[in-house]
Amino acid sequence: MRLLFFGTPQFAVPSLQRLAQEFEVAGVVCQPDRPAGRGQRLTPPPVKVLAQGLGLPVFQPEKKPEIAPLVQALDPQCVVVVAYGKILPPEVVRRPPYGCINLHASLLPRYRGSAPIQRALMAGESVTGNTVMLMEEGMDAGPILSRQEEQIDPEDNLETLSERLAHKGAELLLSTLKLWFEGKITPEPQEHSLATYAPPVSKEELRICWKAQAQSVKDRVRGLYPNCYAYTDRGERVKVLKVRVVEGQGAPGELIGHRRMVVACGQGAVEVLELISPKGRRMSGEDFLRGYSVRKLL
Secondary structure, three states, X not given: XXXXXXXXXXXXXXXXXHHHHHOEEEEEEOOOOEEEOOXXXXXXXXXXXXXXXXXXXXXXXXXXXXXXXXXXXXXXXXXXXXXXXXXXXXXXXXXXXXXXXXXXOOOOOOOEOOOHHHHHHHOOOOEEEEEEEEOOOOOOOOOEEEEEEEEOOOOOOHHHHHHHHHHHHHHHHHHHHHHHHOOOOOOEOOOHHHOOEOOOOOHHHHEOOOOOEHHHHHHHHHXXXXXXXXXXXXXXXXXXXXXXXXXXXXXXXXXXXXXXXXXXXXXXXXXXXXXXXXXXXXXXXXXXXXXXXXXXXX
């Protein structure tokens, strides 16, 4: 079977690795190289790095209208999409004889959109998973080919949960494609009335609201790390990397610990275990209290 793979971030790497071992991959399409890091050096996406290592042709269209001619020229039997980062044109979705197959990191129809893992963590979900679907017009609304649940550990963050879902999703995608190509799967329409959405995280959502419940504060912090950081400021910005829920009462944002960095929330409290100081230094909450004179973070 001749495939064309669309994917960009680290999440898509295990899927490309497995598919390249089992199928003919005619090419890999990913987002263009972007500036990254403190030096803002032009950096290739993880999928491009793997594809080049595998000796696969790589294509990085800048604009959406460039995608359809590319697919037409390569003429794949099936298009496989894993976190590509753009919605494919309708003519691309309709073209391959075996369709466009998408691996999505949620149990559809819940958390349709570009940030399903972040949103599941930030909402305090205990279960998520992967879905392999047959793409149609509309955001993540196509019929389901397979689904697999995954428990969310209380200490999971965006990094740990993404890595687990990426590897398990790759295996689910591979097994599903084999059955699909053999004609052994009947697509199951989604229950659209149950759909929820996972839009990108906005800058406003990065700021911690200490008036929220302690568990909600923790879920926000772990749902963002390490792609971006939740923060708090009172004159100077402190980026919060890891917290745990503890007992305590006080005015929201008030530091109620003596040696430990315990912050009161609207209900309960959290201990800040790790942070980045206003000077850009990564440190523990205890070390932060030794060097900064602050009693309230709101």
